[in-house]
Amino acid sequence: MAKDFTTRSEDYSQWYNELVVKADLADHSAVRGCMVIKPYGYAIWEKIQAQLDKMFKETGHVNAYFPLLIPKSYLSKEADHVEGFAKECAVVTHYRLKNAEDGSGVVVDPEAKLEEELIIRPTSETIIWNTYRGWIQSYRDLPLLINQWANVVRWEMRTRLFLRTAEFLWQEGHTAHASQEEAIEESERMLDVYTTFAENFMAMPVIKGVKTKNERFAGALETYCIEALMQDGKALQAGTSHFLGQNFAKAFDVKFATKEGKQEYVWATSWGVSTRLMGALIMTHSDDEGLVLPPNLAPIQVVIVPIYKGEEQLAEISVQALKIKAAIEAKGISVKYDDRDTQKPGFKFAEYEFKGVPVRIAIGPRDLENGTVEVARRDTKEKETLQQQDIATKIEHLLKNIQVNLYQKAVDFRAENTNKADSWEEFEKLLDKGGFISAHWDGTSETEDKIKELTKATIRCIPLNNKQEQGKCILTGNPSTQRVIFARAY
């Protein structure tokens, strides 16, 4: 399974591309930049969805669904928004095909041209705020706390499976509020939800912060983000939550009557995470033997493999293996018993290792005699022989242990790869090494642009509750009041 598999040190980028395809997570499709999410990859995404959806509902949100297609003119109504998205829009211009006259297939029917072109949603602020106009009249209609699970299309020129694809799956929350304070509170609440999810489920530590003006979402007054660090030292933006002010309410004329009877524009937020999280998950934990999945998101948490010769022995082992399976499943843990007779145990071991199954249990004839099983954990690759007694409880503890261990390992890695730079020379040296760099910046877009131009590094975020300290910008030497987080990024 892991044969012909590039290692991380050989070529990290190649390692990632191969892993995604060979571990059956996703595949390239016939359509440029669009991926096929394969069943094993989709099963992880379903776990991500289910957990996030639960957390959204616990924080008072409901789901709804808005149209895929957006009239072109809507995009222009918010000036920054159109500036940000116009260059990557898939445009529907016709609504019918017809047979080619030369019999060569079908062609677009020129008579079925749309009066106004439609854009496939790159994000849904415009169509949603156009709809909210009809839903919001008074303060009693607020807050409106709506989320949508959907596909979106952004015509990216350079694409990579999960990390940057022309079509991707995501959720987008769009909320409406009666006051600025409440909207800001909501943006921050959802950033916290994303943080909890990243840390407790993906086992991925993140820095919470705000984006600089340059990196803000097109149309936002403030973009909150969580930033994670990948094993190659590059940063990855894992989720964003935007305080949109009254920009979209003004663009789409959405007002409400206050308790006092005044007409005011509504305050907005939007927030989203996407199938990009799959890329972050893969790159945070996996190794040269393949995928490593945190137990809380693994579609198969435990696999049981019988070691046997002949059908009779398999039958005997299966009796015990299925008892163990049932006992573990009773704890709410997903278990697969792989008794395929078309593959040998060694092949199966390699396969589940490559696919990142957190715990493997092997059971052979000697185990039957001794009342034992062999338990191997994917994260450390340690093996031990355990008594079958209380095996379900032992496995339950082991899974928790693996989850914690993966998180701690990622936290340690990030700590090792977060450094302060106090001069341009230091900054450049650290950039070659990779990782997060904490450095002073003079606060201007010009300096930020210049640094990006010189080094490809960007300001990932200004951390929330950032320590205020006097310092000098690493590029210009101008005075600065706080350090920000730089990195090269996905």
Add this chain to the structure above:
Amino acid sequence: MAKDFTTRSEDYSQWYNELVVKADLADHSAVRGCMVIKPYGYAIWEKIQAQLDKMFKETGHVNAYFPLLIPKSYLSKEADHVEGFAKECAVVTHYRLKNAEDGSGVVVDPEAKLEEELIIRPTSETIIWNTYRGWIQSYRDLPLLINQWANVVRWEMRTRLFLRTAEFLWQEGHTAHASQEEAIEESERMLDVYTTFAENFMAMPVIKGVKTKNERFAGALETYCIEALMQDGKALQAGTSHFLGQNFAKAFDVKFATKEGKQEYVWATSWGVSTRLMGALIMTHSDDEGLVLPPNLAPIQVVIVPIYKGEEQLAEISVQALKIKAAIEAKGISVKYDDRDTQKPGFKFAEYEFKGVPVRIAIGPRDLENGTVEVARRDTKEKETLQQQDIATKIEHLLKNIQVNLYQKAVDFRAENTNKADSWEEFEKLLDKGGFISAHWDGTSETEDKIKELTKATIRCIPLNNKQEQGKCILTGNPSTQRVIFARAY
């Protein structure tokens, strides 16, 4: 709430349209033929999804995701398929907008024209079978049992919320098999899954059958279907399952090595249900007072409304109401306690009645004294006063009872509205009355077309396990061996 609400007898079509919008299920959008599914409607769809997804997984299927966009040329590869879908395709021709030179907004950038146009999927057989070519080499790769939850676009000219929209949500199963028998078995299995779902969850009886050649899915050798009867006597196709033979395998060159080492084309099925089910659900049960939802799909199964004067009394009632709520919720039943002080009980009663909440519990000061509650059921509108003791168990039984009652009512309605016609005169008379008509047909497409032209009635299906009997075609008088089901349909 029910004010200005058209009754079914006044105008059934108008009644439906008003109900969908006023009950907060869906709304028209700014994009022609595309709907917004509002939170309350989407909550019902989520329940439909969750149950179907469970049933698909129990029958061995896994989910995956394939691209939204399909190269135009793919559509042409299966002759019947392109014939069926070309006329209603949304076509993406460009991938970028730019600022208009006159400053009037954004325009399509003519330089960003796609070499080959892309179609927004009207259904995914072509892109999926093109992908399967890479996934299937040998009999060991089969069967491949994959489902996708997705949005699709079919540019319908006349649209109605849920029933016929340009964009709709659905699931589409696409399976690959080593033999014809196995593929047919799969098509029939999924028809059974749909039937179980329709009857046990939607409380909607259906006739299982196969379509005539005229009505088959474009590219199928056999289309199995379930047909339901709406309250206005019109039929509604609620789900289809297609045996596709080797048509798509041949079109996309998908072969597998048999155990004997021969190369053979793969056998296929596809099957789907959509947000159209929402329309079927609404029209099967609802009445002149609004929506009626079967408990198994109701987002709110029980609502508790306090009857009180003043804050102090509300506080007292709330203590008891919240105890009752917790007890009922412990049974896995969803309960809403509506203690809004902005609306009076009468308004709330009307609102939940209109929204089809199956059970309403009212609790006032006298109930506190007597240890009682008033329970009203939405289906029969009966009210009774019950002791609070064991209230959770009583409510649990009541919900089951309502579910059964709604199904039985629909079964009875269908029985009353299913008739035999043995002459053209009888057939026409019955058509005016509405309902399913069981009649002989000579088996030719010409006769079927002619009947449709004359009456707008179509053959809904040839029932499975249909009784064979000698008879004469109602139109031509030609000999026939079985009756088929006619109706006017949605």
